Amino acid sequence: MLGPALLAASRSDRIRRLVSGASVTRPVVDRFIAGDGLPEALAAVRTLIAQGVEATLDHLGEDVTDAAQAHRNRDAYLRLLEALGREGLGGHAEVSVKLSAFGQGLPDGHDLALAGARRVCEAAAAIGTTVTLDMEDHTTVDSTLAILAELRRDHPRTGAVLQAYLRRTEDDARALAVEGSRVRLVKGAYKEPASVAYQSRRDVNLAYARCLRILMAGDGYPMIGSHDPRMIELAVRLADGYGRSSGTYEFQMLYGIRDAEQRRLAAEGRRIRAYVPYGADWYGYFMRRLAERPANLAFFLRSFTTRH
Numbered sequence: 001m002l003g004p005a006l007l008a009a010s011r012s013d014r015i016r017r018l019v020s021g022a023s024v025t026r027p028v029v030d031r032f033i034a035g036d037g038l039p040e041a042l043a044a045v046r047t048l049i050a051q052g053v054e055a056t057l058d059h060l061g062e063d064v065t066d067a068a069q070a071h072r073n074r075d076a077y078l079r080l081l082e083a084l085g086r087e088g089l090g091g092h093a094e095v096s097v098k099l100s101a102f103g104q105g106l107p108d109g110h111d112l113a114l115a116g117a118r119r120v121c122e123a124a125a126a127i128g129t130t131v132t133l134d135m136e137d138h139t140t141v142d143s144t145l146a147i148l149a150e151l152r153r154d155h156p157r158t159g160a161v162l163q164a165y166l167r168r169t170e171d172d173a174r175a176l177a178v179e180g181s182r183v184r185l186v187k188g189a190y191k192e193p194a195s196v197a198y199q200s201r202r203d204v205n206l207a208y209a210r211c212l213r214i215l216m217a218g219d220g221y222p223m224i225g226s227h228d229p230r231m232i233e234l235a236v237r238l239a240d241g242y243g244r245s246s247g248t249y250e251f252q253m254l255y256g257i258r259d260a261e262q263r264r265l266a267a268e269g270r271r272i273r274a275y276v277p278y279g280a281d282w283y284g285y286f287m288r289r290l291a292e293r294p295a296n297l298a299f300f301l302r303s304f305t306t307r308h
Helices: 002-010 013-021 025-032 038-050 067-086 109-126 138-154 169-176 201-217 229-241 259-267 282-292 295-303
Strands: 054-059 093-098 131-134 159-163 182-186 221-225 250-254 272-278
Touching: 038 054, 038 067, 038 272, 054 067, 067 093, 067 109, 093 109, 109 131, 109 138, 131 138, 138 159, 159 169, 159 221, 169 182, 169 201, 182 201, 201 221, 201 229, 221 229, 229 259, 250 259, 259 272
Parallel strands: 054 093, 054 272, 093 131, 131 159, 159 182, 182 221, 221 250, 250 272
Antiparallel strands: none
């Protein structure tokens, strides 16, 4: 019952006001969200870079309800990329885009999202960086991968995210383990039915390991999206076993989680990138992440004791 309750809370203006106004809320939000605006996001990127950690930025705002909102989200990314270029940060920061923020779920949303993502890819290329398409629930996978294929025609460094808990992902990993392809592998955070996704932690971990092996053995650029020490250790072993240099793969972790581990990997000479969300829509983002898998609540709370 916790998941539906959290999802309902994410859409409640009354609960939004209560949560947003609580004195204990902002320190929690500041731990995981870089800030409401672009200046705070840029400051977070500069701090990360000084620690040897690169960044991928997510401007919050998904599941739009009209084309005008989709265009506003696109324009927010264009402003972000302009700022990154102006500050010379393009070599250390890319952007992550949820296609639902660009209208993917609207009527004719596939074409709308493709057009918006193409504009963002063009702006990213102009400052020497790139774009990764975040993956959402299983109903969007085919559309997202089709948009990826279109974007890679002109912007071959455009990346994608694969979720290991989906039963289809091993096949998707094989298809994307090709030269020039950038793939972030995550376990998956959405509540999915057993018909399309593994349900037990053990099965998800095994699926992640299988997919990771496929990507590491392939010719693409794997991005290991995990905070799990076992998966990080496995990735290091596979990279060494396949003779991969530090510039042919990277680790990715969420902003504000396992900061010390991020710095440790950087100190070892491993490439590490933090996923940095920012924007005024932090409440919806935060509550939806909890609603997608309520176990995230315990994970976020537990992370307070393991930050250093």
